[in-house]
Amino acid sequence: MSASRPGVSTRAVHSGNAIDHKMVTRPKSLPIYESSVFVYDSLEQVDDYLAGNPDNYMYTRLGNPNSAALEALIRDLEGGEAALFSASGMAAISAALLGRLSAGDHLVASRELYGTTQSLIEKELSRFGIGSTLVDIGDLAAVEAAITPATRLIYTETASNPLVRVSDVPALAKLDRARGVKLLVDNTFLSPALYQPLADGADLVLHSTTKYLNGHSDATGGILVGDAEWVAQARRFQTNAGGSASPFEAWLTFRGAKTLALRMRAHSANAQQLAEALQAHPRVAAVHYPGLPSHPDHELAQRLFAKGCSGMLAFTLHGGLTEVDQLIRRLKHTVFAPSLAGVASSITHPGKTSHRMLSHDVLSELAIYDGTIRVSVGIEDGDDIVADFVQALDSL
Numbered sequence: 001m002s003a004s005r006p007g008v009s010t011r012a013v014h015s016g017n018a019i020d021h022k023m024v025t026r027p028k029s030l031p032i033y034e035s036s037v038f039v040y041d042s043l044e045q046v047d048d049y050l051a052g053n054p055d056n057y058m059y060t061r062l063g064n065p066n067s068a069a070l071e072a073l074i075r076d077l078e079g080g081e082a083a084l085f086s087a088s089g090m091a092a093i094s095a096a097l098l099g100r101l102s103a104g105d106h107l108v109a110s111r112e113l114y115g116t117t118q119s120l121i122e123k124e125l126s127r128f129g130i131g132s133t134l135v136d137i138g139d140l141a142a143v144e145a146a147i148t149p150a151t152r153l154i155y156t157e158t159a160s161n162p163l164v165r166v167s168d169v170p171a172l173a174k175l176d177r178a179r180g181v182k183l184l185v186d187n188t189f190l191s192p193a194l195y196q197p198l199a200d201g202a203d204l205v206l207h208s209t210t211k212y213l214n215g216h217s218d219a220t221g222g223i224l225v226g227d228a229e230w231v232a233q234a235r236r237f238q239t240n241a242g243g244s245a246s247p248f249e250a251w252l253t254f255r256g257a258k259t260l261a262l263r264m265r266a267h268s269a270n271a272q273q274l275a276e277a278l279q280a281h282p283r284v285a286a287v288h289y290p291g292l293p294s295h296p297d298h299e300l301a302q303r304l305f306a307k308g309c310s311g312m313l314a315f316t317l318h319g320g321l322t323e324v325d326q327l328i329r330r331l332k333h334t335v336f337a338p339s340l341a342g343v344a345s346s347i348t349h350p351g352k353t354s355h356r357m358l359s360h361d362v363l364s365e366l367a368i369y370d371g372t373i374r375v376s377v378g379i380e381d382g383d384d385i386v387a388d389f390v391q392a393l394d395s396l
C-alpha cells in the first residue's frame, strides 16, 4: 500500500460514505436510515443529544430518523403530544404497561382484549405484582366497581375481536377522569382515519401498526400516541428492554400509512356491502358488523365512527366446523390467514386460532361458535368480494 493511497480494505470501508452530505437536491421521499449508530463531529454534539435535541440521533435502539418520521406522522393523525414506535404491537403494549406500572398497581381491562394482551397481563404482569380485573367493558357500572385504590388504568379496545363490540370511549373517559385513573385504548381495528380516541378523552392510544396503519401485510410494528409523560416512561422502558423497531419496518409502515384514509374508506364500504350480503344469505345465522342496524352497538358506532366502521366483521354459519372447512376451500380470492387489515381480504376462524385457549363454554358465552368466521375485508372491488363469498356459501 502506498503512503498516498489507502489500501483496498480502507477504501472499501470509507469511500462513498459522504454522498448524502454532498447532495445539492434532497430526496422527495424519505430514505431508509439503516444505520445502527450515528457519527459525532465533536463533544458538543454529544451534549446537544443529551440536552434532548430531537434531530440529533445516537444509536438506533434509542431512536432513528425512520421511527421519528413515523412517530411524527401518527402523532399528527391521532392528535397526541408524543409517540413511540416499537418492534411489534406487543412491544408497544409492553412498554406502555411496564414503563408505567409498578408492583402493587392494578389495572381494569376489557375481558375481550386481544388474546396476547390478555396473556401478557395475566401471565407476565402478575409475576411482577401487577394485578388486574377483567370486566365486560360495556357495563360501566362493572368497570366502576372494579376500580380499587390501587387501580392506575383502564384498558380497552375501540372494537373487539371478533364480534366488533364497540367501546364507549367518551363514557369511559368520564369515569376515569373523575377518579384520576388513566385510559388506554387500543385503536388498531379503527385507525385514526376513522376514530381518534384522544379527542374523546383517552390518555394513550396504541396500535399494532402491523394492521391498518401499514396495511399491506408486510411489516410488523406497534405505536403509542398520547400523554407525553406516559410516552417518556414507555420510551425509557423500551430503551432498557430493547423492543425498538428496525428502520426498514419503520420506513415500510411510513410508506403504507400515506394511503391510510383512502384504504379505510374502501375497507369500510366493502365491509358494509359484504355484511349486508351475508345477512341476506340463507346459510348465515348471524352477522356482526357495527354498520348494521342489527348490531348491539350500531348507535354508538354511528356516533363515534362518522366516516365508516372499518373492515372487520364476523359471521356465524348455520353449520359447524365441516362447513367452515368447506368454505375455506371454496373461497377463490379470499385467503385463510390469522391476521387482519391488509389490502387483500382474508378470513380466520377464532375458535381454532385467536381464541383457541378458551373452553367451548366460555366461547359460547361470548357468542363465538364453531361456525363463527372473522373476515378482514380488503380493498378489492366490493362486488367481487361479495361474489366470492356468495359462490362459496351457495356451494355448502
Ligand SMILES: *Cc1c(COP(=O)(O)O)cnc(C)c1O
Pocket: 088, 089, 090, 091, 114, 116, 117, 157, 186, 188, 189, 208, 209, 210, 211, 220, 221, 222
Ligand atoms: C395484532 C394485534 C395486537 C398485537 O400486535 P402485534 O403487532 O401482532 O404484536 C394488539 N392488539 C390488537 C387489537 C391486534 O389486532
